[in-house]
Amino acid sequence: MSFDLNFIGILIGAIMASSVPLILAASGELITERSGVLNLGVEGMMIIGAISGFALMVISDNLFLAVIGSMTSGLIISIIFGVLTQSLLTNHVATGLALTIFGIGMSAMIGKNFVGIPGKEFPLLFVNLKENIPFLGPILFGHSVILYFAFLLPFLTNYFLKKTKIGLIIRAVGDSPTSASNQGINVILVRYSCILYGGAMCGLAGAYLSLIYTPQWIENMTGGRGWIALALVVFATWSPIKVLIGALIFGGITISQLHMQAVGLRIPVQLLSALPYIMTIIVLVVISRDSRKIKLNTPTSLGQIFYKEK
Amino acid sequence: MYKNFLRYIISVLFFLGVSGQANADFKVGFVYVGPTGDHGWTYQHDEGRKAVEAAGIKTTYVESVPEGADAERVIRQLAQSGHDLIFTTSFGYMDPTNKVAKDFPNVKFEHATGYKREHSNVSTYSARFYEGRTLLGHMAGKMTKTNVIGYIASFPIPEVIRGINAMTLAAQKVNPDIKTKIVWVFTWYDPGKESEAAQALIDQGADVIMQHTDSTAPVQVAEKAGVWSFGQASDMQRFAPKSILTSIIDDWAPYYVERSIAARDGTWKQQDTWHGLKEGMVAMAPYNSAMGSDLVKEVEQLQKDLASGKTHSFTGPIYDQKGNILVAEGSVADDGMLAGMNVYVKGVEGDIPQ
Numbered sequence: 001m002s003f004d005l006n007f008i009g010i011l012i013g014a015i016m017a018s019s020v021p022l023i024l025a026a027s028g029e030l031i032t033e034r035s036g037v038l039n040l041g042v043e044g045m046m047i048i049g050a051i052s053g054f055a056l057m058v059i060s061d062n063l064f065l066a067v068i069g070s071m072t073s074g075l076i077i078s079i080i081f082g083v084l085t086q087s088l089l090t091n092h093v094a095t096g097l098a099l100t101i102f103g104i105g106m107s108a109m110i111g112k113n114f115v116g117i118p119g120k121e122f123p124l125l126f127v128n129l130k131e132n133i134p135f136l137g138p139i140l141f142g143h144s145v146i147l148y149f150a151f152l153l154p155f156l157t158n159y160f161l162k163k164t165k166i167g168l169i170i171r172a173v174g175d176s177p178t179s180a181s182n183q184g185i186n187v188i189l190v191r192y193s194c195i196l197y198g199g200a201m202c203g204l205a206g207a208y209l210s211l212i213y214t215p216q217w218i219e220n221m222t223g224g225r226g227w228i229a230l231a232l233v234v235f236a237t238w239s240p241i242k243v244l245i246g247a248l249i250f251g252g253i254t255i256s257q258l259h260m261q262a263v264g265l266r267i268p269v270q271l272l273s274a275l276p277y278i279m280t281i282i283v284l285v286v287i288s289r290d291s292r293k294i295k296l297n298t299p300t301s302l303g304q305i306f307y308k309e310k
Numbered sequence: 311m312y313k314n315f316l317r318y319i320i321s322v323l324f325f326l327g328v329s330g331q332a333n334a335d336f337k338v339g340f341v342y343v344g345p346t347g348d349h350g351w352t353y354q355h356d357e358g359r360k361a362v363e364a365a366g367i368k369t370t371y372v373e374s375v376p377e378g379a380d381a382e383r384v385i386r387q388l389a390q391s392g393h394d395l396i397f398t399t400s401f402g403y404m405d406p407t408n409k410v411a412k413d414f415p416n417v418k419f420e421h422a423t424g425y426k427r428e429h430s431n432v433s434t435y436s437a438r439f440y441e442g443r444t445l446l447g448h449m450a451g452k453m454t455k456t457n458v459i460g461y462i463a464s465f466p467i468p469e470v471i472r473g474i475n476a477m478t479l480a481a482q483k484v485n486p487d488i489k490t491k492i493v494w495v496f497t498w499y500d501p502g503k504e505s506e507a508a509q510a511l512i513d514q515g516a517d518v519i520m521q522h523t524d525s526t527a528p529v530q531v532a533e534k535a536g537v538w539s540f541g542q543a544s545d546m547q548r549f550a551p552k553s554i555l556t557s558i559i560d561d562w563a564p565y566y567v568e569r570s571i572a573a574r575d576g577t578w579k580q581q582d583t584w585h586g587l588k589e590g591m592v593a594m595a596p597y598n599s600a601m602g603s604d605l606v607k608e609v610e611q612l613q614k615d616l617a618s619g620k621t622h623s624f625t626g627p628i629y630d631q632k633g634n635i636l637v638a639e640g641s642v643a644d645d646g647m648l649a650g651m652n653v654y655v656k657g658v659e660g661d662i663p664q
Contacts, residue, residue: 007513014509018502108345115347118530118549214501214527216549219345221525223500254503258510261493261660262460269494269663 009135011255017143017213019251020150021046021205021222025229026236026243027153028201033233034161035194036174038303040096041081043226044103045199049074049206051107054217055114063122067146067207074203075196077103082195085305086188092303100226108219119215144212146204157240170194174299177306187306202226235284238297242288250280336574338362339388340371341381343400348499350524350543351560355399355422358562362570377402382409389414395573397566398422401467408432418573423469425649430580435565438586439469440476440648441616442558442594444623445609446540447480449555450518451488452605453538454481460511461492462504462521462528466663468651470522475655476623477520482657490658491516501527512537529554545595556609557595565591584645587617624648629656 025042032039053070057063081099084090122144130142161167169190172180177187209225210217228250236242257272288294340359344352352373363369370393375384381403388396389410395418398407404424411419411429423436450459459481463470474492481488491514493507500523508519508528518538521528526549532539533550541547541557565583572578585591594613597606615621624643628636630653637643654662 010513014506014513018506108347112347115353116349116548118526209502214505214525215530216501216526218349218499218501218525219347221501223497223502225502255506255510258493258495258507259514262491262510262514262516264491264659266661269496273494273496 005135006138009138011259013130013138013142015248015252015255016139016151017147018255019247020147021208021213021225022229022232022247022250023150023153023244024146024205024208025202025226026232026247027150027157027240028198028205029229030157030233030238030240030243031161031170031201032194032198033302034174034238034299035170035191036177036299036301036304036306037085037191037195038092038096039078039081039099039195039198040093040230041078041099041103042198042202042230043222043224044100045074045077045202046103046206046209046222046226047107047220048077048103049203050210050221051111051114051206051217052203053207054119054210055110057120057211058114058117061120063120063211066211067204070203070207070211071200072203074199074201074206076199078195078199078202081199082192086191086195089305089307091305104220111217111219114217115219117217119211122212122215144208146208146212150208151244154240154244161240171299174301177301177304181306181308187308191306205229232280232284235281235288237284237288237294238299239288239293242284245287246280246284249283250276253279335392336367337393337395338367338369338570338573339393339396340369341375341384341388341396341398341400341403342371342373343375343377343402344499344524345374346371348524349526349546350499352399354544354560355397355562358566359397361563362566365567365571367570367574375403378406382406385410385419386413389417394418395420395570395578401469418578420569425582427580427582433569433581433583435583435585437560437562437591438584439558439560439592440472440623441586442592443473443476444480444616445556445594445613446520446558447477447482448484448609448612449540449601449605450477450520450538451481451483451485452608453555453601454485454488454518456515456517457485457487457489458514458516458518459488459490460508460514460516460519461490462507462511462519462523463492463494464498464523465496466494468649471654471662472648472651473522474658475651478655478657479624479628488657492658492660494663495523497523499524501525504528505531508532508539509535526550541595547595547598552600554595555598555601559593559595561590561593564589587613588619630654631656631658 029042049070052073053066056069057066084095085092124142124144126141130137173187173190181187232243232246236246253276257275342352346352346356359369372384375381385406397420399422401423404426407419407421408426408428411432419432421434424434427434478490495503495507504523504525505527508531512535519528519532520540521542524543526546529539529546529550533553538555539553541554543560545557547554622642626637626641627639630636
């Protein structure tokens with residue numbers, strides 16, 4: 001194994017690229033959950049985003065349209081969840097699971113005609129700088145615009161939740177929808193908006209997979225990343241920055257365990273394969289063991305059905 | 311009069327019943343482990359099914375059937391609903407297939423890649439993919455500049471290990487310095503993980519990548535990185551036109567058509583089929599001219615020799631990693647040894663996951 005600096009830079013760049021879908025989906029779901037809604041449909045919304053992004057790219061040959069379309073379709077599918085849980089007051093967990101199953105089936109059906117079509121090259125920024133600057137080049141440059149957005153997002157989310165009025169309203173709704181409602185806040189509207197935002201971000205996460213990371217359509221191509229994003233939100237105790245850390249650790253160990261195998265380290269492969277899951281949980285549990293902060297961040301009404309008494 | 315009428319009715323019904331059992335209603339069922347849209351393993355089986363349909367035989371299929379308890383239920387249902395021949399196309403369907411076969415002695419069963427034929431109405435069939443791997447190894451050994459060949463492996467079962475060994479032996483023959491680096495991903499298909507594995511191997515110095523997983527992600531990574539690659543299960547050339555040297559193609563269609571017609575005409579017999587390049591169950595996609603016409607000719611000759619039996623993928627002397635002899639000089643590995651292969655040959659790095 002070569003330990004030169006440039007190689008480590010390339011490795012870090014690869015790790016960043018692999019954690020993007022997790023960051024996007026988890027950041028979206030985090031906002032949804034902070035408003036008190038537990039949407040287990042992340043995987044389903046991601047896969048719908050992946051197929052719509054890819055289908056639009058093939059049909060229109062326009063990547064911008066494809067990205068916007070994937071977010072829109074994630075948003076549309078989350079409306080189903082919104083109507084069911086907020087207006088018809090169905091159970092969040094059951095509805096979310098149904099949404100995932102629906103999304104996987106629906107995407108497979110739409111995707112039938114898009115199998116076996118190669119994707120289009122997605123423009124990468126500052127490719128020259130990547131090749132000319134050792135170490136920092138491959139880390140900072142040569143990525144897609146979505147990657148830069150993904151790495152900004154947790155900080156924006158953090159600022160949004162803590163420093164803005166709308167962020168405060170969302171947190172209030174998540175902690176005690178009844179009191180928020182008594183204050184004159186339209187709880188249903190806030191929750192709807194958060195669900196839609198979460199849907200759009202999951203759609204974008206899916207599009208990242210089908211347009212940039214592995215540019216093609218294959219059934220079930222999200223491969224469980226939605227579930228990992230969901231788990232990240234919980235283990236990061238609803239803190240956007242910790243979501244980012246968790247996603248990087250997960251991506252980091254996934255990639256380095258493949259390198260360790262290629263080098264031929266004599267560690268049981270099964271252990272290496274399990275390592276990303278184990279380490280991510282351990283690290284997140286350790287960095288978020290402050291119980292006061294957990295209480296502060298946990299949306300108390302998570303997953304509970306709210307209906308306004310008239 | 312009334313009696314005659316009744317007799318007439320009964321005889322008509324009887325006639326209909328008999329003809330219903332004969333070939334008018336002959337139906338073939340398929341059970342797939344993945345979606346037909348995977349563009350790999352299941353996709354190729356479905357191409358075979360379409361060929362049966364084109365031959366004028368009715369078919370049905372059930373896709374994405376998990377191996378295990380669900381499989382038995384699906385196979386049983388196909389048998390109950392009047393299918394006369396059922397293809398179960400994944401290794402994990404082995405026990406369910408035999409179990410159902412016991413209860414439906416009049417239905418014929420064909421199980422892919424398995425070895426259990428507990429009842430006279432169960433046949434097994436598989437393809438000698440390792441012959442294709444030998445060709446890949448020859449090309450890889452000639453094309454590599456770094457002498458490192460990257461191999462993305464799925465699960466540590468004999469079929470996968472056989473492929474790794476066949477490839478390594480052939481590559482060593484033309485280039486004694488090559489090293490085979492293996493990454494196990496423990497999935498038949500997860501495009502994200504497969505492309506990460508391909509990238510890791512490339513970063514570790516591999517300039518030829520091959521895969522025993524089903525998605526097209528690794529060849530796309532290879533195309534981007536400017537290294538050589540090979541397609542798996544179906545022709546993946548259009549995903550990486552510059553990088554792909556050839557693809558190993560599973561062609562089940564002739565076998566499916568032949569067996570379906572045999573079952574319809576009543577000539578179906580239990581058998582164990584292991585076909586390769588000779589019979590066309592393993593086929594090679596067109597060779598990439600980028601490797602030079604000399605090498606293309608060499609490989610074409612090797613392909614002919616493998617097909618005719620002049621050359622065998624596992625010709626002795628073959629040693630395991632510790633240097634113990636596996637196949638003596640001058641002899642070739644028999645099918646029993648190939649079917650149960652569970653050690654690496656000399657030159658492969660690392661251990662087989664247990």
